[in-house]
Amino acid sequence: MTSQLYLSGVSKSFDGFKAINNLSLVIDKGELRAVIGPNGAGKTTMMDIITGKTKPDGGEVFWNEKVDLTRLDEADTARLGVGRKFQKPTVIETLSVADNIELALKADRGVLANLLARKTPAQSAEIDRLLELVRLTDERARPAADLSHGQKQWLEIGMLLAQDPELLLVDEPAAGMTDAETMRTADLLRDIAGERSVIVVEHDMHFVQALNCKVTVLHQGHVLAEGSLAHVSADPQVVEVYLGR
Amino acid sequence: MLRRLIDTRMGLFLAVLFVVTVAVPVGNLVMAGQPVPSYVVALLGKYMTYALLAVALDLVWGYCGILSLGHGAFFALGGYAMGMHLMREIGTRGVYGDPVLPDFMVFLNWEELPWFWLGFDSFWFAMAMVMLVPGALAFVFGWFAFRSRVTGVYLSIITQAMTYALMLAFFRNEMGFGGNNGLTDFKDILGYDLQADQTRAGLFVAAAIALAAGLLVARYITTSKLGKVLVAVRDAESRTRFLGYRVEGFKLFVFVVSAMMAGIAGAIYTPLVGIINPGEFSPANSIEIVIWVALGGRGTLVGAAIGAIIVALSRTLLTSWFPELWLFVLGGMFILVTLVLPHGVLGAVEQGLRKFRRRRPLVEN
Numbered sequence: 021m022t023s024q025l026y027l028s029g030v031s032k033s034f035d036g037f038k039a040i041n042n043l044s045l046v047i048d049k050g051e052l053r054a055v056i057g058p059n060g061a062g063k064t065t066m067m068d069i070i071t072g073k074t075k076p077d078g079g080e081v082f083w084n085e086k087v088d089l090t091r092l093d094e095a096d097t098a099r100l101g102v103g104r105k106f107q108k109p110t111v112i113e114t115l116s117v118a119d120n121i122e123l124a125l126k127a128d129r130g131v132l133a134n135l136l137a138r139k140t141p142a143q144s145a146e147i148d149r150l151l152e153l154v155r156l157t158d159e160r161a162r163p164a165a166d167l168s169h170g171q172k173q174w175l176e177i178g179m180l181l182a183q184d185p186e187l188l189l190v191d192e193p194a195a196g197m198t199d200a201e202t203m204r205t206a207d208l209l210r211d212i213a214g215e216r217s218v219i220v221v222e223h224d225m226h227f228v229q230a231l232n233c234k235v236t237v238l239h240q241g242h243v244l245a246e247g248s249l250a251h252v253s254a255d256p257q258v259v260e261v262y263l264g265r
Numbered sequence: 266m267l268r269r270l271i272d273t274r275m276g277l278f279l280a281v282l283f284v285v286t287v288a289v290p291v292g293n294l295v296m297a298g299q300p301v302p303s304y305v306v307a308l309l310g311k312y313m314t315y316a317l318l319a320v321a322l323d324l325v326w327g328y329c330g331i332l333s334l335g336h337g338a339f340f341a342l343g344g345y346a347m348g349m350h351l352m353r354e355i356g357t358r359g360v361y362g363d364p365v366l367p368d369f370m371v372f373l374n375w376e377e378l379p380w381f382w383l384g385f386d387s388f389w390f391a392m393a394m395v396m397l398v399p400g401a402l403a404f405v406f407g408w409f410a411f412r413s414r415v416t417g418v419y420l421s422i423i424t425q426a427m428t429y430a431l432m433l434a435f436f437r438n439e440m441g442f443g444g445n446n447g448l449t450d451f452k453d454i455l456g457y458d459l460q461a462d463q464t465r466a467g468l469f470v471a472a473a474i475a476l477a478a479g480l481l482v483a484r485y486i487t488t489s490k491l492g493k494v495l496v497a498v499r500d501a502e503s504r505t506r507f508l509g510y511r512v513e514g515f516k517l518f519v520f521v522v523s524a525m526m527a528g529i530a531g532a533i534y535t536p537l538v539g540i541i542n543p544g545e546f547s548p549a550n551s552i553e554i555v556i557w558v559a560l561g562g563r564g565t566l567v568g569a570a571i572g573a574i575i576v577a578l579s580r581t582l583l584t585s586w587f588p589e590l591w592l593f594v595l596g597g598m599f600i601l602v603t604l605v606l607p608h609g610v611l612g613a614v615e616q617g618l619r620k621f622r623r624r625r626p627l628v629e630n
């Protein structure tokens with residue numbers, strides 16, 4: 021089985037501070053993986069490196085075992101099939117909810133193509149479907165700025181799916197959601213996995229439990245433990261730096 | 266397509282523009298007693314070129330968040346390209362009577378026309394340069410600035426530096442653009458005498474058509490899917506990259522289109538006022554364009570045009586009544602708008618109308 025994502029010996033320092041320290045991680049195709057770890061563990065920085073936003077000081081990052089992601093930028097990785105949801109929900113506030121989805125839809129990203137683009141019936145249908153899925157049909161014409169925090173999270177998830185990515189990087193999706201919404205998000209991510217690969221960063225242990233997948237514990241930019249939630253929870257080192265607090 | 270381009274706002278503005286464009290020449294050329302004096306025709310024509318310049322800036326600033334403080338440079342370059350053609354049109358009618366060299370070159374004892382003046386004897390070549398020169402400068406500038414992800418205040422500062430550097434360069438006699446006198450003493454355009462009322466009216470109509478065309482082109486861009494991408498870049502640049510859009514390409518596109526539009530405005534401005542000089546490159550000019558757009562209503566296109574006209578009109582009136590007060594009034598307008606009318610004059614008027622409409626049925630019931 022080929023890997024979706026392969027990180028080996030990756031390091032990144034900010035002004036001498038090692039945010040990522042000799043990090044190695046392999047994600048299989050179709051795998052759902054939860055990444056947990058205390059604040060400042062380097063989870064977001066890891067996603068920055070995978071998406072080409074941050075260049076690592078050293079180490080290898082490979083996509084499908086052949087594409088070197090460290091040579092690409094954000095737009096390249098997005099086109100390759102990496103979709104990212106940010107820790108702080110970022111949608112385009114002044115555009116309508118439906119327009120946010122439309123911009124995310126997989127389509128030609130060229131300047132001229134966009135100048136001349138016309139929405140096809142298939143695209144309209146896909147927008148409708150996604151709005152239904154994230155329960156924002158009634159809000160479709162409103163500016164995204166009007167949405168609640170939780171709704172913005174959903175809109176961003178909708179945009180992520182619209183991109184039709186092979187790998188989803190999801191940074192703390194449950195923040196600002198009610199318990200019921202959190203569980204729905206977990207269900208949705210489990211549904212998505214299999215067809216696509218998913219990496220979820222999360223603090224909420226109930227959420228991670230609901231994901232029911234392999235867990236990687238990150239600490240000081242390094243993998244501390246890996247395995248089932250039960251397995252890593254029992255690890256004394258993990259208990260000390262993270263769960264025990 | 267027409268529906269997409271012409272909403273109520275645009276429709277009203279174009280209707281008024283059309284009426285003015287017909288009425289002014291008629292009042293100047295046809296009606297007895299000349300109710301519209303010739304200087305007013307030139308003045309209104311000049312306002313239209315300012316309005317087009319404002320639309321150009323609104324396209325990049327209002328929709329894509331690129332606060333250019335150097336748009337005066339593109340306007341001036343278009344103006345100079347037209348000026349160079351008009352200089353060559355003078356021919357032997359100059360003071361020194363040289364068939365090829367403009368007067369200032371004869372005065373500087375130049376033997377032959379510099380290479381970059383070649384071709385400007387052709388009107389169509391000059392027209393192409395009116396767009397290509399500002400477009401090329403915008404392309405080169407934008408290529409470096411956007412690729413290295415210079416944004417916000419830093420970008421504004423370097424655009425300001427760009428226009429300042431050009432001003433210093435154009436002030437130098439050795440540059441070959443007439444030094445601090447600039448280009449002037451034009452005689453005719455396409456064979457028509459520039460002092461004739463008919464020619465002036467023709468230029469006025471050209472300015473109005475260019476403004477209408479500029480508005481429609483800008484509207485075509487902003488209502489396309491590309492327009493949505495521009496707004497996305499303005500509001501959440503990083504997010505837009507993560508959606509797979511190459512942000513620098515989109516910025517470069519609007520920046521170049523906008524610079525060309527500014528160039529066209531400058532090209533019509535030059536024959537209307539009869540002179541183009543390095544003062545047009547002054548940093549203060551470029552800052553004033555931002556005031557026009559903010560005052561009229563950023564991100565509305567029509568508002569930008571209205572803002573330019575309001576400021577230009579106030580300037581004309583005030584500088585003849587209280588010349589020493591003008592700069593304070595301009596500064597005051599800007600502060601007032603930023604504090605009280607965040608969406609500009611157009612935004613305030615439209616909001617007022619909406620309130621009025623909402624209240625009316627209540628009264629009727």
Ligand SMILES: Nc1ncnc2c1ncn2[C@@H]1O[C@H](COP(=O)(O)OP(=O)(O)O)[C@@H](O)[C@H]1O
Nearest residue numbers: 034035039057058059060061062063064065066
């Ligand atoms: N651009 C940056 N410049 C300097 N320090 C940074 C930068 N990005 C992240 N860091 C630091 O790297 C560490 C890891 O941050 P981050 O990846 O955001 O952690 P997490 O997402 O796990 O909470 C933190 O100490 C943070 O302050």
Ligand SMILES: [Mg+2]
Nearest residue numbers: 063064065107
């Ligand atoms: Mg984080």
